Each structure stands twice: as C-alpha cells, then as structure tokens.
Amino acid sequence: MITLKINGESKTVDAPPDVPLLWVLRDLLGMTGTKFGCGIAQCGACTVHLDGVAVRSCVLSIGNIGQRSITTIEGVGNSATGSRVQKAWLDIEVIQCGYCQSGQIMSASALLSATPHPSDADIDAAMAGNICRCGTYVRIREAIKKAAQAV
Amino acid sequence: MTKVEAVTRRTFLEAGLSLGGALLVGFHMPSADAAVATGEKAVFAPNAFIRIDATGKITLIMPQVEMGQGIYTAIAMILAEELDAAFDQVVVEAAPPNDKLYANPTFGLQVTGNSNSVRAFWMPLRKAAAGARAKLVQAAAQIWKVDAAGIRTDSSTAFHDTSGRRLSYAALIERANGLTAPQNPTLKDPKDFKLIGKPLKRLDTPDKVNGKVVYSIDVMPPGVKFATLAACPVFGGKVGTVDDSKAKALPGVRQVVVLDDLVAVVGDHMWAAKQGLAALNVTWNEGANASISSADVWKQVRAASQQEGAVAKTQGDAAKGLSQGELHEAVYEMPFLAHATMEPLNCTVHVTPTSCEVWVGIQVLSRAQAAAAKVTGLSLDKVTVHNQLIGGGFGRRLETDFIEKAVLIAKQVDGPVKVVYTREEDIQHDVYRPVYVDRISASLSNGRIVGWKHRIAGSAVIARWLPPAFQKGIDIDAIDSAADMPYDIPNLRVEYVRDEPPAVPTGFWRGVGPNNNVFAIETFIDELAKKSNKDPVAFRRDHLGKAPRLKAALDLAAEKAGWGTPLPARTGRGVGVQVAFGSFIAAVTQAQVDENGAVRLQRIVMAVDTGIVVNPDTVIAQLQGGMVFGLTAALYGDISIKKGRVQQSNFHDYRMLRINEMPQIEVHVIKSGEAPGGIGEAGTTAAPAALGNALFAATGIRLRRLPIDRDVLSGKKPA
Numbered sequence: 001m002i003t004l005k006i007n008g009e010s011k012t013v014d015a016p017p018d019v020p021l022l023w024v025l026r027d028l029l030g031m032t033g034t035k036f037g038c039g040i041a042q043c044g045a046c047t048v049h050l051d052g053v054a055v056r057s058c059v060l061s062i063g064n065i066g067q068r069s070i071t072t073i074e075g076v077g078n079s080a081t082g083s084r085v086q087k088a089w090l091d092i093e094v095i096q097c098g099y100c101q102s103g104q105i106m107s108a109s110a111l112l113s114a115t116p117h118p119s120d121a122d123i124d125a126a127m128a129g130n131i132c133r134c135g136t137y138v139r140i141r142e143a144i145k146k147a148a149q150a151v
Numbered sequence: 152m153t154k155v156e157a158v159t160r161r162t163f164l165e166a167g168l169s170l171g172g173a174l175l176v177g178f179h180m181p182s183a184d185a186a187v188a189t190g191e192k193a194v195f196a197p198n199a200f201i202r203i204d205a206t207g208k209i210t211l212i213m214p215q216v217e218m219g220q221g222i223y224t225a226i227a228m229i230l231a232e233e234l235d236a237a238f239d240q241v242v243v244e245a246a247p248p249n250d251k252l253y254a255n256p257t258f259g260l261q262v263t264g265n266s267n268s269v270r271a272f273w274m275p276l277r278k279a280a281a282g283a284r285a286k287l288v289q290a291a292a293q294i295w296k297v298d299a300a301g302i303r304t305d306s307s308t309a310f311h312d313t314s315g316r317r318l319s320y321a322a323l324i325e326r327a328n329g330l331t332a333p334q335n336p337t338l339k340d341p342k343d344f345k346l347i348g349k350p351l352k353r354l355d356t357p358d359k360v361n362g363k364v365v366y367s368i369d370v371m372p373p374g375v376k377f378a379t380l381a382a383c384p385v386f387g388g389k390v391g392t393v394d395d396s397k398a399k400a401l402p403g404v405r406q407v408v409v410l411d412d413l414v415a416v417v418g419d420h421m422w423a424a425k426q427g428l429a430a431l432n433v434t435w436n437e438g439a440n441a442s443i444s445s446a447d448v449w450k451q452v453r454a455a456s457q458q459e460g461a462v463a464k465t466q467g468d469a470a471k472g473l474s475q476g477e478l479h480e481a482v483y484e485m486p487f488l489a490h491a492t493m494e495p496l497n498c499t500v501h502v503t504p505t506s507c508e509v510w511v512g513i514q515v516l517s518r519a520q521a522a523a524a525k526v527t528g529l530s531l532d533k534v535t536v537h538n539q540l541i542g543g544g545f546g547r548r549l550e551t552d553f554i555e556k557a558v559l560i561a562k563q564v565d566g567p568v569k570v571v572y573t574r575e576e577d578i579q580h581d582v583y584r585p586v587y588v589d590r591i592s593a594s595l596s597n598g599r600i601v602g603w604k605h606r607i608a609g610s611a612v613i614a615r616w617l618p619p620a621f622q623k624g625i626d627i628d629a630i631d632s633a634a635d636m637p638y639d640i641p642n643l644r645v646e647y648v649r650d651e652p653p654a655v656p657t658g659f660w661r662g663v664g665p666n667n668n669v670f671a672i673e674t675f676i677d678e679l680a681k682k683s684n685k686d687p688v689a690f691r692r693d694h695l696g697k698a699p700r701l702k703a704a705l706d707l708a709a710e711k712a713g714w715g716t717p718l719p720a721r722t723g724r725g726v727g728v729q730v731a732f733g734s735f736i737a738a739v740t741q742a743q744v745d746e747n748g749a750v751r752l753q754r755i756v757m758a759v760d761t762g763i764v765v766n767p768d769t770v771i772a773q774l775q776g777g778m779v780f781g782l783t784a785a786l787y788g789d790i791s792i793k794k795g796r797v798q799q800s801n802f803h804d805y806r807m808l809r810i811n812e813m814p815q816i817e818v819h820v821i822k823s824g825e826a827p828g829g830i831g832e833a834g835t836t837a838a839p840a841a842l843g844n845a846l847f848a849a850t851g852i853r854l855r856r857l858p859i860d861r862d863v864l865s866g867k868k869p870a
Contacts, residue, residue: 016402019422027377027420032369033362035542036421037493038574042802045493073362086360093352093768096776097219098359099493099542105360124811131802133493133543134219135779137810139772 017063472602494542777834
C-alpha cells in the first residue's frame with residue numbers, strides 16, 4: 001500500500017512501487033484527465049506537478065514520490081495560476097481535439113508559477129516537451145502571455 | 152473525392168422520425184438548464200437533427216463527429232441560425248449509428264472526413280431547421296388565429312408584433328407536432344444571419360481544460376479491465392508459439408489472449424498489461440512479407456510510374472502541346488506517413504452472449520457497429536456503440552481494424568475490457584499515407600505553359616475503402632487537386648497508375664490526395680517560373696486567369712507577406728496556391744537555412760477564400776493547425792520499412808514539430824458569399840510546397856522528395 005497526496009487529498013493505492021503514477025491516476029483512481037500519449041516522456045500528455053514542478057507521470061514510479069504533493073489537471077484550477085491558465089486557454093480558444101491540453105496546461109501553469117512573466121525563450125524551454133498534433137502552438141504561446149498579463 | 156457519383160445519395164427524411172435511439176453521451180453546455188424533465192412530456196422532433204421539449208430545451212443531434220475541428224459548434228450554429236434558437240441554450244448530442252438518418256450526403260454513410268462536414272450538411276441542415284421553424288410559426292399562427300406571414304422568430308420565441316403577442320417554442324411544440332413542414336422552407340438571406348459568420352466560442356472546449364472531458368480512452372464501465380496488444384511486427388504475419396508463464400506470474404496480470412495474428416495481455420491496469428506483454432515469450436510466423444524493405448517499395452512504385460496510366464483528365468492535345476516550346480520534366484516522391492493521433496488507438500468493449508457494447512472514438516460510426524456485429528456474430532440491434540469525443544482522427548479513425556481487434560479480444564474476456572495500443576503499436580500498425588511518385592512534364596513558350604502532363608502513381612485507398620467509387624482505374628482521391636488544378640493550360644493530360652505497395656497497408660491521412668498533388672504541382676510551377684525567369688507570384692498570376700478567387704487569395708497573401716522585400720542571406724520566401732476541398736488558398740512561407748541544412752521556420756502568411764464562413768475563428772484555427780500538420784510531415788515525416796516491419800516506433804524517431812520550432816502564422820480570411828468550402832485539411836496540403844519553395848529561394852537547392860533532406864540543403868549530398 002502506498003499513500004499519495006493528490007490535489008490536497010491523501011489517496012492510498014494497492015499497487016507495486018514501480019507502477020508509473022500515470023496508470024495509478026487513470027486506471028486505479030479513475031482520474032482520467034491526465035493522458036497517456038507515448039509512455040517514454042516524449043510527448044508531455046501525462047504532465048502533472050510534483051511540489052509545483054512539471055513532471056511526466058508516465059515515467060514516475062509511485063515508489064519514488066514520497067511525501068511530495070501531486071497536482072493533476074483536475075486540481076490545477078484550485079490555484080490562482082492554474083485557474084488563470086485555464087481561463088486564458090478558453091479566451092484564446094486554444095483547444096482543438098484537446099487530448100494533449102491537460103499536459104499543456106500543466107506545463108504552462110508550472111512555468112508561470114516559477115516565471116510569472118516568461119519570455120518567448122522561456123515558453124519554448126518549458127513547453128517544447130509537450131506535443132500538440134492539432135498544431136495549436138501559436139495559440140498556446142498567446143494564451144500563456146495572456147495568463148501572464150493577468151497577474 | 153468531392154465527386155463520389157457512384158455512391159447513393161440519401162435524402163434527408165423529414166417529419167415523424169423517432170429519435171428514441173439517440174445516445175445521450177454528448178456533452179452539455181454549462182449554461183444549459185440544469186433541471187430538465189423529459190419523458191412523458193411531448194417532444195417536438197421535426198426531423199433527425201432537432202428536438203424541443205416542453206421545458207424549452209433544444210437538443211441538436213450531431214451527425215458528424217468532433218475530433219477537434221470544431222464541427223459540433225459549426226453544425227449547432229447552422230441549425231440554430233435557421234431555427235432561430237437561442238444559441239446559449241442549445242444542447243448538442245452525438246448521433247447514434249444510423250446511416251438512414253445521419254449519413255453524410257456525399258458518401259451515403261456516416262463519415263466525418265474529406266473536410267466536407269459543412270459542405271455536405273450546409274443545405275440539408277439549413278432546410279431541416281427552416282422546416283422546423285416553419286412548423287413552429289404555423290403553430291403560433293393557428294393559436295393566435297393570424298397569418299403566419301406576420302410572425303417573426305428570434306431566440307426560441309415566436310412574435311406577433313402587430314398584436315404584441317409572443318410564445319416560446321416550448322409553448323408551441325404540441326401544436327407544431329401535428330403539422331407538416333413545407334417542402335421547400337424559406338431559408339434566411341445570408342445578410343440576416345445572426346450566428347453564422349460570428350466567432351462564437353466552441354461548445355466542446357470548457358471540459359477540455361479541467362480533465363472532465365471523456366475520450367474513449369477515459370471510459371470506465373464498472374469492472375473494466377485493461378488490455379494492451381502486440382500484433383505480429385511483420386505485416387501479415389501470424390502468431391507462432393506463446394509462452395505466457397512469466398507474464399501470468401506478474402502482479403496485476405489477469406489473462407493472456409492469443410489470437411491468430413496478435414497477442415494481448417489483460418490486467419488490473421495498463422501498466423500490468425504492458426509488463427505482461429513484455430514478459431511474453433512469443434515466436435511469430437512472419438510470412439511472405441518478412442524480407443520487404445523500403446527499397447522494394449520504391450523500386451515497385453517508380454517502375455509503376457513509368458507505365459501509362461488511366462486518363463483522369465484530358466484537354467486540348469497534351470502531346471502536341473509538349474512538343475512545342477521548351478520542355479521541362481521532374482519527378483516528385485512522397486513517403487509513407489503514420490497518423491500518430493495524440494490519443495493512441497483504443498476501444499472499450501463488453502461482449503456477452505446476447506450483446507456487445509462498444510465505446511470508441513470513430514469517424515465512421517455505422518461501420519464501427521457493423522464491424523462489431525460481424526466479429527461477434529450478433530445482429531446490429533444487439534450492438535451498441537457509444538461514440539466519444541476524439542483525441543485526433545486525421546483519417547486513422549476512418550478505419551475499424553482496431554475495433555475488430557478489440558472485439559476479438561473482448562470475446563475472450565469476462566466483463567468489459569479496455570484495449571489500448573501502446574504508442575509503438577499505434578505507429579507500427581497504422582494504415583499509412585501511401586508513397587507516391589509524381590512525374591510532371593510541361594513545355595514553356597514565351598513565359599506560358601502550353602503543354603502539361605502529370606502522372607500520379609500510388610495506392611488506391613478508395614478502391615479498398617469505398618469500392619463503388621473506384622471506376623475505370625481512377626482513384627478519385629489520388630487525382631484530387633491534380634485533375635482539377637487551377638492553372639489555365641490549353642493542352643493537358645492527367646494520368647493515374649494504381650500501385651499497391653508490398654506488405655504495407657495504406658489509408659487516408661489528413662489532406663488525402665491533394666497532399667501529394669499540391670506539393671508536386673506547386674513545386675513544379677516554381678521550377679517553371681525559375682526557368683522562365685519570372686517571379687513565382689507573377690508567373691502564377693499569369694496562369695490564373697480562370698481562377699479569380701485563387702488569384703485574389705494569392706494577391707492578398709503576397710501583399711501581407713511583403714513579397715519581394717529584401718531578406719537576409721540564406722533566407723527565402725516561397726509561395727504555394729491550391730484549390731482543394733472547395734477552398735482557395737495561398738500561402739507564403741519564410742524560412743532560413745543554416746550551413747548544416749537546419750531549417751528555421753520564420754513566418755507563414757495564408758489567405759483563404761472558403762466561401763461563407765460559419766465560425767471564422769475555427770477557420771483560422773484549422774488553417775493554423777493544419778499548416779503545422781503539413782510542416783511536420785515535410786520536415787520530419789518518414790515511415791520506413793525493413794524486414795517487413797515499420798522501423799519507427801515513438802515520438803523520438805517519428806518526430807513532431809514542437810513549439811520551439813514554430814513560425815508566426817497569420818491567416819487572412821477573404822469575405823465571400825459563395826457556398827462554404829472545406830477547411831480541416833487545407834492548411835496541411837498548403838504547407839509542404841510553400842516551404843520547399845522557400846528553401847529553394849534561400850539556398851538555390853530544389854527538393855523534390857519529402858521529407859526534406861538536411862544533407863541536400865547543406866550541399867553534402869546532391870539534390
């Protein structure tokens with residue numbers, strides 16, 4: 001049994017320590033907002049926060065998390081930054097199919113928490129790990145800037 | 152593919168259609184009434200697309216599937232426009248599988264593809280909604296005992312202005328139910344549109360920012376187990392032997408399923424299934440394709456391109472035209488491509504002896520139902536299909552192969568099972584955008600093209616996917632945007648040679664036939680401009696006398712892009728134009744190439760005339776995103792074959808364009824009163840040629856093969 005702190009709540013799961021957080025969230029806890037895209041940390045669809053830092057949950061074993069707090073797309077709107085990012089995403093109408101956007105929003109909100117007014121280079125560095133096959137990148141950049149202005 | 156004449160065109164049924172089978176899996180707008188009591192109360196269902204209940208709730212049934220292209224919003228806008236429904240109160244629902252009620256009029260079956268949802272449904276939906284509105288007006292006229300001509304409608308309400316009376320649609324439905332809609336209801340004059348043409352917010356996006364949206368991969372029926380699979384890595388190969396002792400010993404592994412050509416492991420979660428699959432000791436009977444490589448594929452298709460093809464279009468005398476003036480010839484080649492939708496292929500299935508329930512995201516809903524019925528042996532009415540919002544289609548979900556596999560696996564499993572492809576399986580068992588070889592020759596005389604011959608060689612996807620539409624050796628998709636290319640050339644011949652690649656299954660891929668043809672034609676036109684010592688924009692203009700809408704788009708794109716203004720060294724602008732999917736598009740791409748052949752995209756300007764625009768923001772978004780899809784292919788997309796297997800496996804070796812590589816993209820939409828065009832694939836087809844022409848302008852090196860080769864651009868390798 002492993003206890004995880006997810007979106008401020010304690011969750012205990014019966015799973016071996018080597019199981020990646022992604023599958024615990026999705027298949028054991030039913031928190032399906034975090035997406036499977038590649039399984040090898042190449043696409044960013046599974047991005048969550050660990051103590052506020054963006055990480056790829058598909059390669060993060062639950063045994064390595066310890067006491068650190070996990071934030072997922074279901075909980076990111078509880079923070080002022082996460083909520084601003086979600087609003088900017090809708091205001092700019094970033095989203096098409098939406099499948100990658102949980103991960104995009106998680107990466108963007110971690111960026112803005114650490115760097116409230118990111119440059120284009122900051123955005124590139126923080127977001128280059130998130131693939132969007134619909135090609136919404138132009139609007140992702142615009143939405144991050146809009147969310148930053150709202151601070 | 153817009154002219155599928157062999158396919159039955161079904162008419163749209165009116166009046167008295169039961170909607171009892173409509174699925175309630177659609178999402179709801181947050182602002183919709185929360186407390187809705189349906190059931191006993193009468194429902195006004197004037198046709199297959201509209202339901203109004205006694206509480207005033209208006210439900211619009213979506214015949215087309217939402218995969219990010221914004222079609223739910225566009226269809227809702229079209230219906231609400233002619234119905235005069237209050238848009239902020241409509242609720243949309245996915246249609247159930249039913250070709251009789253919801254067939255795409257172009258195909259005669261439920262298909263979302265070919266960028267034709269708005270084109271195909273524009274008039275049928277307007278008429279359906281206008282007919283429903285006419286009934287409501289008639290009902291109000293009867294109740295008020297006034298002439299219907301004196302009644303106007305707005306915001307789900309009928310008004311009789313001279314008497315100051317008004318009634319909500321909800322109050323009219325019982326009376327309206329007994330009425331008959333006029334055969335040809337009056338449609339709105341476009342100048343009176345209240346919704347169409349406005350950049351309304353999409354209906355499907357609010358739940359996509361908070362994790363609430365449910366794609367098929369997220370469906371969790373009670374007791375669901377999780378499975379992943381491995382098909383024989385060689386196309387067409389079969390399972391030999393399977394030792395599952397190690398897999399079954401792993402925690403969380405429940406079951407191993409062995410089928411003719413694949414193995415699957417079922418577990419308590421995907422990780423257990425994946426670990427179990429890795430622990431299986433499988434030998435494969437690789438079969439006849441085990442020695443096939445890319446070299447075999449290219450040898451075959453290049454040879455095919457030397458053969459005379461079926462004639463798709465002829466005008467004037469091409470042979471005579473080509474014998475005059477200066478002859479120029481070129482050959483262009485396009486690689487296999489995988490779709491790589493962000494949502495990997497998946498399907499959840501629950502099979503019992505008497506039923507089959509399927510949750511899937513699919514572009515061909517009725518075919519999904521038929522596929523599950525075939526595999527289970529159940530009749531159609533025993534097969535329920537829940538169509539979910541789709542995490543990327545791009546043509547991959549026009550196929551039901553993955554549904555058939557999931558149902559075969561589910562037949563062996565007690566209870567519901569979610570079958571999810573790993574990314575590796577998704578990329579290695581796709582249906583691939585075919586390889587193509589295009590041979591084009593043209594003759595130039597006094598700066599004019601006087602003869603033109605274009606031969607396209609490649610797979611006939613249509614022959615497999617829609618056999619009745621494959622006639623006289625012509626794949627109408629493979630020649631799309633080539634047989635009807637926009638340049639005014641007196642002597643012209645377009646041929647098609649069918650060549651099915653060894654081993655590799657082929658399918659539709661965003662942009663379909665025009666991808667290949669626009670790249671070949673627009674690159675060749677650039678070469679002809681160069682040969683004529685003409686500016687590429689001016690040379691195109693000279694030949695677009697019969698394509699005024701395209702010419703206007705070209706002029707606008709060139710102006711906005713600053714065509715002709717100076718650029719730094721190794722930086723170039725390239726132009727490309729196209730008539731595809733009923734839209735007229737010009738793109739100007741600016742890119743820089745460094746000494747090593749690395750490409751830096753800088754700026755893209757597009758101008759589009761796509762007729763009447765339903766939702767302008769969606770048009771812009773689709774062109775931006777479609778352009779990225781096409782640029783990704785041009786810069787990186789290449790599926791290669793070795794020993795009968797696909798060599799690429801995941802995003803590290805099947806690369807995608809990322810945000811740090813993005814140029815600016817500007818889209819300029821030209822106002823038009825023409826019928827709507829298609830837009831979902833047009834950006835994709837416009838991308839590669841404009842890029843290649845920019846790279847030529849930057850380096851003087853002409854690329855005739857995709858993806859672009861950096862070694863050629865750096866001069867290390869000959870072009």
